[in-house]
Amino acid sequence: MAEHYTCDVLVVGSGPGGYVAAIRAGQLGLDTILVEDGRLGGTCLIRGCIPSKALIEAAEKFEQASINASGNSSIGLSADKPDLDFKKTIAWKDGITDKLSSGVAGLLKAAGVRIVSGWAVFENAKTCSVGDDKITATNVILATGSKSVELKGLPFSKEKDGPIISSTEALDLTSVPKKLAVIGAGYIGMELGIAYRKLGSEVTFIEAAKTILPGFDKQLSAPVSKWLRDHKVSIQTESFAKSVSTKDGKHTLFYTEKNGAEVKLVCDKVLVTVGRIPNTEGWGLENMAVDMDGAFVKVDDKCRTAMRGVYAIGDLVGEPMLAHKASAQGEMVAEIIAGKKRRFAPAAIPAVCFTDPEIISVGMTPSEAKDKGLDVVAGKFRWAANGRALTTGTADGGGFVRILALKTTGRIIGIQAVGRHVSELSGEFVLAIEMNATLEDMAGTIHAHPTLSEATMEAALSALGHPIHSV
């Protein structure tokens, strides 16, 4: 029986932008429908942030066990050679995503949100069909997210277990590939490439830019470069992947090197992580009379599109394509629809990269400050001088916390860090910037000893010119 639903708010997509918008709208008493074609949670929960962190953690554990088995454990631990049942690893990862996905379902239900499963196709800005059903809404929140960019010469394999994969398939492999080529050394490729290296793959990165992690400055990426070198990961910069050919079940990647020479590389999988593009096709966006901003849907600082009552959030509306940005926008848009006055104007959106070691960047970097002509003072503190870092192995990989402030007022405008386990420090970094903290505020806040967070305080002291634990 075809149904015709009506609602106050129709949310399209259940990723971290869409489901948060729907929950908040429901909480605010708005009659809300959420349409999702796949599983609740979107890219982030099902095939992005969360499963990749699970894989990274498993890889880290496996690598540690391998070190123990090699007799090189610096803490004197020895054990037998570890054995990895990768199918179980993937099942464990799936268990986590299942738990989170059903958690989202529970939250949506508690907020009174109706969930419609299926693919929404809009015939106009306020009406869409999902299968035989029709939904008419007063307000629409577009949260359709993004997908991996496909390379012209290397289309993603259609067949199961094919050689050319995106990050989605990389999180669902049946076995650890012996040889893995990663096209694109941005943060997604790096995270997965490093995880598979730890799991035993021989990894080669093919990157078009001059450096790995082009989004981060050299100081931040240097410890990651060192890790890659130490682990014999091959990095081909200024190189371009051309094609993959398969013969007798063997896959060969063709790419051109810096000098233009064509190189062949035999590999089991070719992971293409050259970026993400917003999902703007196949669901009737063209019938909604919204304006575009390049590949993205154009929105203002209230996430309003050009069409009244139609909002867009998350990856669909532009960089940074990050889950936490989408969630913040989703929550805000629900409140705007409920009549509250809100505006999306964060002081900073943190960027975290779960490589080994991890990188966090919040606010401005020294080079960005320089480009803006700001008169700044910087302070740096190395993990090598932090007690907790020495006990957790954070100090081994090099790295530091770097803090940047305006010279005139001491107001903190940027904090970056690179080091193992440092992603958890990002909360303090972004809070400091949102609260307009000064170097004196940071230096004057007692940080628990012994923790990694002390380094942030020390970096502030260093910027003030009187660090305690460095000279």
Place this chain on the structure above:
Amino acid sequence: MTKHIFKMPDIGEGVTEAEITEWHVKVGDKVASDDPVCDAMTDKATVELTAPVSGVVTSVGCAAGEIMAVGGALVVFEMDEDTDIKEESAIPTPIKMEAPKAQNKEKPKPVSKPASKPKAVPAPAVVSTHGAKPLASPAVRRRAEEQDIDLALVPASGKAGQITHADLDAYAKGGGAGLQKLAGATDIKVTGMRRIISERMSESKRRIPHFSYVESIDMTELERTRIHLNNTRAAHRPKLTLMPFFMRAMVKAVKLWPQCNATFDDDAGIITQHNPVHIGMAAQTPGGLMVPVIRHAESQDIWQLASEIARIGEAAKTGSIAPAELSGSTISLTSLGKLAGVMATPVINRPEVAILCPNKIVDTPVMENGQMVVRKIMNFSTSFDHRVVDGFHAAEMVAYIKDLLEHPATLFID
């Protein structure tokens, strides 16, 4: 040929020396700027040092495996440019890092280094956020959004220019952080000129039943005449303000209404109508209100009046005026100059009985023969001693002054 000394750079916090593990150049090599020169290893990292300039290596500071102190001459280059010896201690970006392999080597000896001087501590300063993005915490920004407050307008009290909840509260109350409740007061003993002003004003208002009357006068023609006279005046003549014209009108008017050019000794019960017209001209001076007197206005032409007004006004302001020039007036004219206002209720300069006060001239649309035209309209405020001057006569005299000013030629025709 010039020499360039490449000093061992400071390659990281706390590093005072480094082992040069490998040389990529040798004496006699020609190197380009940014070419790798050597690998330097500290207990933290191995860093590749690159050439700061292009040139030929003439000497290196140590052999591979030896320790170089920061600041020591690492490489001497010979360059083509004909300039003096340059010193270079730039910090190159570490581009190559390797795990320290120094386990089996002796630990580098600590080198004493003077304690680094604390850098200048950024002084907290009140910063205007005007023009820049206002600084406020997320909660403050959200409140501002909800209350439709533009944070750019809210004065910030935070030491780095942050807007606090309290700043927002103060601004929302209609003030802004700069407005506070004040306590206390200042007592000023009334002496000297202020005492005299105070006594005279009190006496005037206590004794004289004032009545005020306001007329509207079209000044278009007079202004045209005045500007014409100013444009064509001889070099020795003063610039004309409106005051001489008003005085001229007053001289003519009091001839017909002599009760207005009078003083009233109310204790004695005698009204004295004066033949000379001595016009008191109210003037603001640094010490307060003064009323210098233009004596015998009836005997002065427009230019003489202008000169006299300028002279006496200046003398009052500078305090060089003679006491005799501050008394003996028979009628007063007061003007607030550029302020002028819409109307006034001037206080009579007792024992006089009349005071006149022109207000601001305003370009005003006026109906004229069914057409709307723009005319220069001025209000003319007056106060009279009702014991001496009847309202009807006052109104008649003001109407006459209006006629004179609206037909400037008549000011000069007897």
